Amino acid sequence: MAAVFTLALLGGLLGLGLAIASEVLAVEQDPRIMGVKERLPNLDCGACGYPSCEAFAEAIVTGEVKKVTLCKPGKNSNYNAIIQYLKEHPDEDGTIITLEK
Numbered sequence: 151m152a153a154v155f156t157l158a159l160l161g162g163l164l165g166l167g168l169a170i171a172s173e174v175l176a177v178e179q180d181p182r183i184m185g186v187k188e189r190l191p192n193l194d195c196g197a198c199g200y201p202s203c204e205a206f207a208e209a210i211v212t213g214e215v216k217k218v219t220l221c222k223p224g225k226n227s228n229y230n231a232i233i234q235y236l237k238e239h240p241d242e243d244g245t246i247i248t249l250e251k
């Protein structure tokens with residue numbers, strides 16, 4: 151009985167530790183990355199040169215990529231939706247990310 155109680159207590163403490171660590175060590179991600187990703191085809195095909203649509207979206211938001219048409223499966227509607235989204239969601243300092251087609 152003592153072993154069960156000890157294991158349950160240990161499990162609870164470790165779970166609490168993980169919960170606290172996930173809050174303290176969390177890395178804040180720019181919410182625009184998910185906003186751009188939602189407007190990509192989400193095929194994760196790698197044709198853009200990035201391993202996933204999320205990685206491509208992050209490259210767009212960080213300014214590493216300027217040509218949205220690198221996403222070959224994307225269509226004009228995807229490109230326009232991403233360009234419009236970024237116009238409506240500038241940086242904290244008001245800078246708008248501009249993309250080429």
Ligand code: SF4
Nearest residue numbers: 194195196198203221
């Ligand atoms: S080419 Fe487009 S669909 Fe394929 S991984 Fe890149 S962003 Fe995603």
